[in-house]
Amino acid sequence: MPTLFSALDWRAMSQQERDLGLNNGVAVLGSIEMVAGWEQRSGEMRQRFPDHIDLRYGPRERNRIDFLKAGDKAPTLLFIHGGYWQARAKEVFTVVAKGPMAHGINVALIGYTLAPDATLDEIVAEIHAGIDYLTGQLPALGVAADGIVVSGWSAGGHLTSMALSHPKVRGGMAISGIYDLEPIRHSYLNEKLKADEAVSRRNSPMMMAGGPLKPLSLVVGSAELPLLRKQTADFAGHRARHGLPVTYEEIPGADHFTIMHEMMSPKGRITTLIRQLFERTV
Secondary structure (H helix, E strand, C coil): CCCCHHHCCHHHCCHHHHHHHHCHHHHCCCHHHHHHHHHHHHHHHHHHCCCCCCEECCCCCCCEEEEECCCCCCCEEEEECCCCCCCCCHHHCHHHHHHHHCCCCEEEEECCCCCCCCCHHHHHHHHHHHHHHHHHHHHHHCCCCCCEEEEEECHHHHHHHHHCCCCCEEEEEEECCCCCCHHHHCCCCHHHHCCCHHHHHHCCHHHCCCCCCCCEEEEEECCCCHHHHHHHHHHHHHHHHCCCCEEEEEECCCCCCHHHHHHHCCCCHHHHHHHHHHHHCC
8 A cells, every 4th residue: 555645754764765755866767868858859949939048137147037939918937947956957848838838828937046056045036036037028028917827847846836925926836846845954955955944944835824825736746756745745735724725636647757748738737737827817
């Protein structure tokens, strides 16, 4: 029988068990090749939409946004990449724009400084600065200027939840995210993050008394690591207990990487949930 979420306690695990319980690259065979495929397809997509690439929103090298325009007056989705705040780049993920753009939704992808060159506080601040910049540019880009929906995968799911407090964000779509940073702080991942307890608590949506009263869709794959499935389930429960709008789904059979196919596809479940978020926040 599968382990119940209520019985999962990262504190009772050994260091090795905790590290493996958070290591998606080890858990998913072929993930390196899969991500390489995304990067190749993303490069092809940026060639098709070259007009608004690497828009600079801040002084640091990765403070850039790619904007892919689906149409005039169209709404905009901002995507935040994953990599446990210390790896990967927006250029790997352009391919995720395919699903939303097929339904007339513009897609922007934001870069941010990675740890250890930035702290978690600084990374969250960069995302907010990027939203300031992007929403200020929407009129000049000829698209709808009434706010954006934010989405993100893995660490980007965490940053999506942290972005909900921005006044120009209408709602969020968080995919396989991290919402309690304490397990992260006690794992191999903290070697670069260098987060102490105060930083962890400030940046853990699960530890906040409430949150923004905006719709948030939470999804995770049914084949993902149990600790990560628990993160999403627990955060959905947290929002529900505080009376905050939330939906929760497990994508059947999806692991931490294949779940992104549900956003790359125009008919994917995540694409559908994104469309519904825009409908709910008109």
